[in-house]
Amino acid sequence: MAFLPKSRKARRRLMVAAVAAPILALAVGLSLYAMGDAAVFFYSPKMAADRHVPPGRTVRLGGLVEPGSLIKTPDGAVYFAVTDKMATDKVVFKGDLPDLFREGQGVVAEGAFGRDGVFHAREVLAKHDERYMPKEVADALKRSGQWRGDGAGPVNYSKALR
Amino acid sequence: MTDELGAFALYFALALSGVQVLASAVGRLKKNATLRGAGEGAALAAFLAIALAFAALMHAFVTSDFSVLNVAANSHTDKPLLYKVAAVWGSHEGSMLLWCLALTGFGMAVAVFGQGLPSGLKALTVATQGGLGLLFIGYTAFASNPFVRLAAAPVEGASLNPILQDPFLAIHPPFLYAGYVGFSVVFSLAVAALIEGRVDAAWARWVRPWTLAAWSCLTVGITLGSFWAYYELGWGGWWFWDPVENASFMPWLVGAALLHSSIVTEKRGALAGWTAFLALAAFTFSMLGAFLVRSGVLTSVHAFAVDPKRGVILLAILAVAAGSAFALFAWRAPGLRGQGGLFAPVSREGALVLNNLFFAAATLTVALGTLYPLIRQALTGEAISVGAPYYALTFAPIMAACLIILPAGPLLAWKRADALGAAQRLSAAAVLALAAALLGFFVLQPDKLGPAVGLAIGTWLIAGSLTELIVRIRLGQVPGAEVLRRLGGLPRGQWGMTLAHAGLGVFVLGAAFETSGRIDAAEVLSIGQSLSVGQYRLTLKSVSPVDGPNYAAERAVLAVTGPGGAAPDVTPERRFYPANRQTTSQVAIQRRGASDLYVVVGERREGRRPGWLVRAYWNPWARLIFGGPILMALGGLVSLSDRRLRLGVGARAARRTQSPLAGAAH
Numbered sequence: 098m099a100f101l102p103k104s105r106k107a108r109r110r111l112m113v114a115a116v117a118a119p120i121l122a123l124a125v126g127l128s129l130y131a132m133g134d135a136a137v138f139f140y141s142p143k144m145a146a147d148r149h150v151p152p153g154r155t156v157r158l159g160g161l162v163e164p165g166s167l168i169k170t171p172d173g174a175v176y177f178a179v180t181d182k183m184a185t186d187k188v189v190f191k192g193d194l195p196d197l198f199r200e201g202q203g204v205v206a207e208g209a210f211g212r213d214g215v216f217h218a219r220e221v222l223a224k225h226d227e228r229y230m231p232k233e234v235a236d237a238l239k240r241s242g243q244w245r246g247d248g249a250g251p252v253n254y255s256k257a258l259r
Numbered sequence: 260m261t262d263e264l265g266a267f268a269l270y271f272a273l274a275l276s277g278v279q280v281l282a283s284a285v286g287r288l289k290k291n292a293t294l295r296g297a298g299e300g301a302a303l304a305a306f307l308a309i310a311l312a313f314a315a316l317m318h319a320f321v322t323s324d325f326s327v328l329n330v331a332a333n334s335h336t337d338k339p340l341l342y343k344v345a346a347v348w349g350s351h352e353g354s355m356l357l358w359c360l361a362l363t364g365f366g367m368a369v370a371v372f373g374q375g376l377p378s379g380l381k382a383l384t385v386a387t388q389g390g391l392g393l394l395f396i397g398y399t400a401f402a403s404n405p406f407v408r409l410a411a412a413p414v415e416g417a418s419l420n421p422i423l424q425d426p427f428l429a430i431h432p433p434f435l436y437a438g439y440v441g442f443s444v445v446f447s448l449a450v451a452a453l454i455e456g457r458v459d460a461a462w463a464r465w466v467r468p469w470t471l472a473a474w475s476c477l478t479v480g481i482t483l484g485s486f487w488a489y490y491e492l493g494w495g496g497w498w499f500w501d502p503v504e505n506a507s508f509m510p511w512l513v514g515a516a517l518l519h520s521s522i523v524t525e526k527r528g529a530l531a532g533w534t535a536f537l538a539l540a541a542f543t544f545s546m547l548g549a550f551l552v553r554s555g556v557l558t559s560v561h562a563f564a565v566d567p568k569r570g571v572i573l574l575a576i577l578a579v580a581a582g583s584a585f586a587l588f589a590w591r592a593p594g595l596r597g598q599g600g601l602f603a604p605v606s607r608e609g610a611l612v613l614n615n616l617f618f619a620a621a622t623l624t625v626a627l628g629t630l631y632p633l634i635r636q637a638l639t640g641e642a643i644s645v646g647a648p649y650y651a652l653t654f655a656p657i658m659a660a661c662l663i664i665l666p667a668g669p670l671l672a673w674k675r676a677d678a679l680g681a682a683q684r685l686s687a688a689a690v691l692a693l694a695a696a697l698l699g700f701f702v703l704q705p706d707k708l709g710p711a712v713g714l715a716i717g718t719w720l721i722a723g724s725l726t727e728l729i730v731r732i733r734l735g736q737v738p739g740a741e742v743l744r745r746l747g748g749l750p751r752g753q754w755g756m757t758l759a760h761a762g763l764g765v766f767v768l769g770a771a772f773e774t775s776g777r778i779d780a781a782e783v784l785s786i787g788q789s790l791s792v793g794q795y796r797l798t799l800k801s802v803s804p805v806d807g808p809n810y811a812a813e814r815a816v817l818a819v820t821g822p823g824g825a826a827p828d829v830t831p832e833r834r835f836y837p838a839n840r841q842t843t844s845q846v847a848i849q850r851r852g853a854s855d856l857y858v859v860v861g862e863r864r865e866g867r868r869p870g871w872l873v874r875a876y877w878n879p880w881a882r883l884i885f886g887g888p889i890l891m892a893l894g895g896l897v898s899l900s901d902r903r904l905r906l907g908v909g910a911r912a913a914r915r916t917q918s919p920l921a922g923a924a925h
Contacts, residue, residue: 171866
C-alpha cells in the first residue's frame with residue numbers, strides 16, 4: 098500500500114477521515130432529501146389559492162377564524178373558515194378545538210385540502226394569549242395589508258390533535 | 260425596599276464579574292497569587308449577589324408585590340405558594356436571572372472547589388466564566404431587568420399561564436438551566452486550556468466531572484419537560500421535535516459526545532483537539548438554545564415571546580462568546596502537540612470515535628431541521644415547518660446505527676482489540692435481541708415492524724450492557740465468592756456506564772412501543788354512554804363542578820373496566836382560570852404496569868342530550884420513556900461519585916505522569 102502516508106499518525110488521521118466523511122455526508126444528504134420530502138409549507142388562504150396546492154399534500158393553513166363561521170356538530174366534527182381577508186377556506190376538524198380558539202383570532206391548521214377544496218385539519222394550533230398571533234399568520238397578514246399592530250406577551254399555543 | 264436591594268445586587272454582581280475577569284486575567288499574566296485569589300473571591304461574591312437578587316425577586320413574588328412589573332404580569336394572590344415561587348422563573352426576565360444564578364454558581368464552584376486545578380488554568384477558567392457572567396448579567400440588568408417597577412401598581416396580577424402551573428414544570432427549569440449552564444464550565448476550561456496551550460489527559464480529567472454533572476442535570480430537565488408535555492398538554496405525545504425541544508436536545512447530544520470523547524483524552528491522551536472543540540460546542544448550543552427560545556423567531560409551544568430587539572442582543576452575545584472561543588480554537592488547536600497514543604481501527608478508541616461521529620451526525624441533522632426553516636424564511640419569505648417525518652428519516656437511522664455498535668464498545672480493549680472475541684461475548688445478547696424481535700413481529704398486532712425493531716435494539720442495549728458487567732465479574736468462570744468480590748470491587752464509573760447504557764435501552768423499548776402501539780379513541784359521550792380504547796372500556800358516570808384554589812373545574816368521572824375486571828374510576832377535569840380567562844385540561848392518567856390509560860375530557864357539546872367529547876389513549880410502556888432517561892441521569896451521578904473524579908484525586912493523578920490509572924473501568 099505504497100500510496101498510504103508513511104507516518105502512522107497520518108495514516109490514523111486518514112483512516113478517521115475515511116470513516117467520518119461518508120457518515121457526515123450521509124447525514125447531510127439524508128437531511129436535505131428529507132427536507133424536500135417532509136417539510137410542511139405554510140400558506141394563507143390567498144397564497145394557497147395562488148400556488149394551487151394539490152389535494153392531499155400536508156400543509157399548514159393560517160389566518161383569522163372568520164367570525165360567525167364556527168359550527169360544532171354533535172358527532173364531534175367542527176367546521177370553521179380561515180380567512181386572510183383576501184381569500185377564505187373552509188376547514189373541517191374532528192376533535193376538540195384548542196382551549197383558546199376564538200372567532201376573529203389567529204389560527205394555524207395542519208392538514209390537507211380535499212378534492213372538494215375543503216381543508217381537512219389534523220391539528221389545530223391557536224394562541225393562548227389575546228395579544229399574540231402566530232408568527233406566520235402575522236407575516237401573512239402583514240403581506241396582505243391586514244395587519245393591526247404588534248403584540249407582546251407570553252406565547253403559548255394550545256394545540257389540538259386528531 | 261427588597262426590590263431595590265435586588266436590583267442593586269444585580270448591578271453589583273455585574274461589577275463583581277468585571278472584577279473577576281480583570282483580577283483573574285491580570286493575576287495569571289503577572290503570576291500574582293493575591294490577584295488570582297481576588298478573582299476567585301469576586302466569583303464567590305458575584306454568586307452571593309445574584310443569589311440575593313434572586314431571593315429578592317422570590318420575595319416579591321411570594322408577597323405578591325404588584326408594583327414590580329414582572330410580578331404583576333406573572334403572578335396572582337390566589338395562586339398556590341409553589342406556583343408563586345415557580346413563577347419567579349416562569350417569565351423571560353426571571354428565567355434569565357435563574358440562568359445568571361446558575362452561571363455565577365458554577366463560577367463560584369470552580370473558584371471554591373477547584374483547588375486541584377493548576378493555578379494558571381484555574382485563573383483563566385475563572386476569568387472566562389466571569390466574562391460569560393459579564394455578558395449574561397449585563398443582558399439581564401439592562402435588557403430584561405426583572406425588577407422594573409410600575410408607576411401605578413395594579414390591585415391584582417395577571418397570573419402565570421395556567422398550563423405552567425404544575426409541580427413538574429415548577430422544578431423543570433432549575434434542572435434544565437443547571438444543565439445548560441453547567442456546560443459553561445467546560446467551555447471556560449476549554450478556553451483556558453487553549454490559551455495555556457495544554458489540552459491533555461490531566462485537563463480531560465477536570466472536564467469529565469463537570470460534563471457529567473451538567474449532562475445529568477440536562478437529562479433530568481429534558482425528561483421532566485417531556486413528562487410535563489405528556490400529561491399537561493393533553494395531546495398524549497411526549498416529544499414533538501418542536502424547535503424549542505430541539506434547542507435543549509442539541510446541547511444534550513453534544514454533551515453526550517463530549518462525555519465519551521473526554522474518556523479517550525483522559526485515558527489515552529488522544530482526540531485532545533476534538534474534545535476541546537466539543538467542550539466549546541456544548542455551551543455554544545446552550546446559548547443558541549437561549550437565543551432561539553427567547554428571540555421570538557420561533558413558533559413554538561414553549562417559546563417566550565419577547566421583543567425582537569432582545570433577540571438581536573442575545574444573538575450578539577452568542578456571536579461574541581462563541582465567535583471568540585472558536586477563533587481561539589482555530590488559532591491554537593493546530594499548535595496542540597498531541598502526545599495521543601496510537602490506536603488500531605478496532606479498539607476502544609476506535610469505537611468511541613465512531614460513537615462521536617454518529618453523535619456529530621445526529622446533532623447535524625437536528626441542527627439542520629431546526630435552523631433550515633428559519634434561514635429559508637429569512638431568505639425567501641416562505642414559511643415551512645419540519646416535523647417528526649423529517650427526524651424519522653434522518654435522526655432515527657443514524658441513532659439506530661450508533662445504538663447497534665454501542666454494546667461492542669465497552670468490550671473492546673484500548674489500543675488494539677479482538678473484534679471476534681467481543682462478538683463471541685455478545686452472541687448471547689444478539690440471540691436475545693433477535694428472539695425479542697421475532698416475538699414482537701409475530702405477537703404484536705397493529706403495527707409490527709416499528710416495535711419489533713425497537714424491541715430488538717432495546718433488548719440488545721440492555722443485554723449488551725449486562726454482558727459487559729458479567730464479563731468483568733467473570734460470572735460462571737470463577738467461584739461465587741470471587742464473583743462477589745469482583746462485583747464489590749467494580750469502580751462506580753463502571754456501574755454508571757452500565758446504568759446509563761441500560762437506561763437508554765429502557766427508553767428505546769418505551770419509545771418504540773408507545774409510538775407504534777398507541778391506540779386512541781374519541782367520542783362525544785352523554786352520561787351513561789361508553790367508549791372503548793384497546794382492552795379498556797370507559798363509561799361516563801357523571802360530570803360535576805369542582806372549585807380549586809384559583810380555578811373552577813368541571814370534573815368528569817368515568818368508570819373503567821379492563822381485562823382484569825373493574826379498575827378505579829378516572830377523573831379528568833376541565834379547569835377554567837378566571838385570572839387569565841383561560842381553560843386547561845387536566846388529564847387523568849391511570850398507570851397499568853408500565854403503560855398508561857390516558858383520558859381527557861373536552862368541552863360540553865349541546866345536542867339532543869348534552870355530551871362531552873372524551874378522548875382516551877392507551878399508551879403502552881409509556882412510563883419506560885421517562886424511566887429510561889432517569890436511569891441514564893442516575894448513571895451519570897453514580898459515575899460522578901467515582902473515586903477517581905472526586906476532589907483531589909484528579910490533582911494527585913495530574914501530578915503523577917501520564918500513567919493510565921490501573922484497573923479503571925473505561
